[in-house]
Amino acid sequence: MSGAPSPAPLAAGTAVQVRTGAPLTHCRTPQYLRGKRGVVLRALGRYPNPEELAYHRPGMPPLTLYQVEFDAAEVWGERLHEAPYRITADIFEHWLEPAGLPAAAAHDMGASHGRA
């Protein structure tokens, strides 16, 4: 891991996509969100990488943790059998990549949040 400073954090409203992949090692990004598109709500600060801390390593440099919002329809697809709602999850920067804005999230950005 390089010691280069991280770029400025992503702004609220930035469309992101959670990376896919299934690491064999410790990981806090839930499987059901991998590959899903969402929108950054806010940056929560920078923290040592838990994937490193889990193995007694320092986890430095720290990574930005983001609160990301997803539409239930994006996450569950045809498995959604209830009224649409939003899912909010905390995801570290190295699990996020840029994405086109999901249509469902674009039209109601800033509305009140459903359950998380």
Next chain:
Amino acid sequence: MDRNVHDMGGDPAGPIDQGEHARTVFDQRVDAMLRLLAHPQKGYFTVDAMRRSIESLDPQAYHGLAYYERWVRAVRQLAIERGLVSQAALEQRMAAIAARRGARP
């Protein structure tokens, strides 16, 4: 899909018991042990290492153990990983206690 047993978001599930759980002396002791060992001034391991240990349990063990029983297994594994105690010393001590109690070691 590759995932550990704890990563169950989206799986079918019944109602969630949101009631308070009784707290036993065992629970409190395990909690205290973790807090002492993971305290930044001691820093033997982190809560992330705890999670890694608990979340790598096989499904049968994970679902078969109570919450703090998972914790105590993780504390034991991490104490051995960090060289605080050896597996042999731990087994010897557990056998001695079992014998003292008249249980089968």
